[in-house]
Amino acid sequence: MEITLTLNGEETTFAGIGSESLLDILRRSGYTGTKRGCNTGDCGFCTVIVDGQPIKSCLEPAIRSDGVDVETIEGLGTQDELHPIQAAFVDNAALQCGFCIPGMIMRTKALLESNPDPTAAEIRAGLSGNLCRCTGYEKILVAVDDAASRMADETGLAADGGRLGGSQSCSSCDCDFGGGPE
Numbered sequence: 001m002e003i004t005l006t007l008n009g010e011e012t013t014f015a016g017i018g019s020e021s022l023l024d025i026l027r028r029s030g031y032t033g034t035k036r037g038c039n040t041g042d043c044g045f046c047t048v049i050v051d052g053q054p055i056k057s058c059l060e061p062a063i064r065s066d067g068v069d070v071e072t073i074e075g076l077g078t079q080d081e082l083h084p085i086q087a088a089f090v091d092n093a094a095l096q097c098g099f100c101i102p103g104m105i106m107r108t109k110a111l112l113e114s115n116p117d118p119t120a121a122e123i124r125a126g127l128s129g130n131l132c133r134c135t136g137y138e139k140i141l142v143a144v145d146d147a148a149s150r151m152a153d154e155t156g157l158a159a160d161g162g163r164l165g166g167s168q169s170c171s172s173c174d175c176d177f178g179g180g181p182e
């Protein structure tokens with residue numbers, strides 16, 4: 001069985017599809033930036049974006065992915081030119097072993113594309129399906145908030161929601177990021 005999907009903007013065909021998951025076919029085709037943790041839908045390490053929605057690719061039958069649009073971490077920035085989300089994670093030291101980070105970043109991308117200026121609570125809720133065994137989450141939550149500001153700067157959107165003449169509060173302070181995602 002063969003499926004064709006759009007992978008990071010390129011039409012890509014995968015052959016020999018059996019009972020594999022989307023994660024299986026990505027990794028066996030060299031897209032190893034998408035990580036396998038639990039393989040049971042619990043950790044979120046395998047998160048990719050399918051048709052604009054973050055999904056856990058270990059749970060997604062590959063056969064159901066024919067014709068969809070898939071984004072993986074390989075489609076974001078490069079070593080020389082990081083995506084703003086990647087840069088925010090690096091600059092805020094929001095990683096230790098890094099194993100959860102591709103999934104965190106893809107989850108963050110989907111969150112910020114649907115909600116460019118999330119509150120602290122919305123960031124927590126948005127990342128609640130992704131676990132990290134190292135960081136304690138604090139720096140990840142700060143990095144997502146920072147990434148929202150960087151992406152707003154790139155798009156020209158006002159990070160304060162567009163209140164003309166209002167006070168321009170810094171989104172990296174006065175936050176409430178204690179503890180981990182719920």
Ligand code: FES
Nearest residue numbers: 037039041044058
């Ligand atoms: S590997 Fe998919 S959720 Fe853990």
Ligand code: FES
Nearest residue numbers: 096098132133134
């Ligand atoms: S940085 Fe190690 S699992 Fe998150």
